[in-house]
Amino acid sequence: GFNIQVAGRTFFTVQVAEKGVCWVRARAIGEPGHGSMPREDSAVVRLSEAIARLGAQGLPRHASAPVQTFIGALASHLPAPLRPVVKMLGSPTFGPAALNLLPDPSIKRAFRALLGNTASPTVLRAGNKTNVIPGLAEAEIDGRILPGQTRDDFLRELREVLGSDIELETIHSLPPIVTEPKESFLYSLIHEVMAERAPGAPVVPFILQGFTDAKAFTSIGAKWYGFAPVRLPPGLRFADMFHGHDERIPVDGLAWGTETLMQVVRRCIEV
Numbered sequence: 001g002f003n004i005q006v007a008g009r010t011f012f013t014v015q016v017a018e019k020g021v022c023w024v025r026a027r028a029i030g031e032p033g034h035g036s037m038p039r040e041d042s043a044v045v046r047l048s049e050a051i052a053r054l055g056a057q058g059l060p061r062h063a064s065a066p067v068q069t070f071i072g073a074l075a076s077h078l079p080a081p082l083r084p085v086v087k088m089l090g091s092p093t094f095g096p097a098a099l100n101l102l103p104d105p106s107i108k109r110a111f112r113a114l115l116g117n118t119a120s121p122t123v124l125r126a127g128n129k130t131n132v133i134p135g136l137a138e139a140e141i142d143g144r145i146l147p148g149q150t151r152d153d154f155l156r157e158l159r160e161v162l163g164s165d166i167e168l169e170t171i172h173s174l175p176p177i178v179t180e181p182k183e184s185f186l187y188s189l190i191h192e193v194m195a196e197r198a199p200g201a202p203v204v205p206f207i208l209q210g211f212t213d214a215k216a217f218t219s220i221g222a223k224w225y226g227f228a229p230v231r232l233p234p235g236l237r238f239a240d241m242f243h244g245h246d247e248r249i250p251v252d253g254l255a256w257g258t259e260t261l262m263q264v265v266r267r268c269i270e271v
Helices: 043-057 065-076 080-088 095-099 105-112 151-162 185-197 214-219 251-270
Strands: 003-006 009-018 020-029 118-126 136-145 167-174 203-208
Touching (some): 009 065, 020 043, 020 151, 043 136, 043 151, 065 080, 065 203, 095 105, 151 167, 185 203, 185 251
Antiparallel strands (some): 020 167, 118 136
16 A cells, blocks of 8 residues: 555555465585585585575566556556556566666565565574584575466476475465455545545555465455555655664654545445
8 A cells, every 4th residue: 555656656556466475494415524624515505506596596587467467557657658668567578677777776676576486595594513514504485476376386496496406395385366356346445535645646456575464364255455555755765674674664654544544444334
């Protein structure tokens, strides 16, 4: 529900899809030894090289229907000369080049995460004594999966990058989800309220890179939308704050969003 800036125009988002998650433990096993006699094939060296490859090349890019819908909705509200360029953002082939046209690094990173499955190394573990080469090195990897892709697809891609000598263990996984229907009374009501609360700012269907309680709602057959509106000031690199230093939201933006959400709820129960 927070606003984003694309090509100088403000948009508000309604989540209609989110990526799946697959947390993985990557493990390298090697011969232990004394630190005074280095081993080129040690567990630490081989795992480090595998993680460096992952950071350098990432995973393959894929087209995804919810991403195409999101990008298409953005493009439809922009001047005609910009539409083809913005639509390129959703292309696995041309998306990386189009990303370079976005001036905001925060927005660029957020869009890049929509072009394919992603894998971020977040935890590293090996050894407990400086003078001992450990026989085991582990990394925990946060994997996110596009709608249309599966956990097996993700693991196959990850294994191809890390190499066959790295063991993979799935710690936790949940599938990607898409809400149905994408158009409904509630969705229309959100548009109606936002037209009053933020005139001139289009509302677009959005796919979330992370995951939410929507996965629980989906598992019981409930229909859902991700809408928790927050008004952000221009220039605020909001995506950089997620789980970062001084994670926060603007107080006035939260107050505005709370009243906006309450208007949606009131009108919904009045019908």
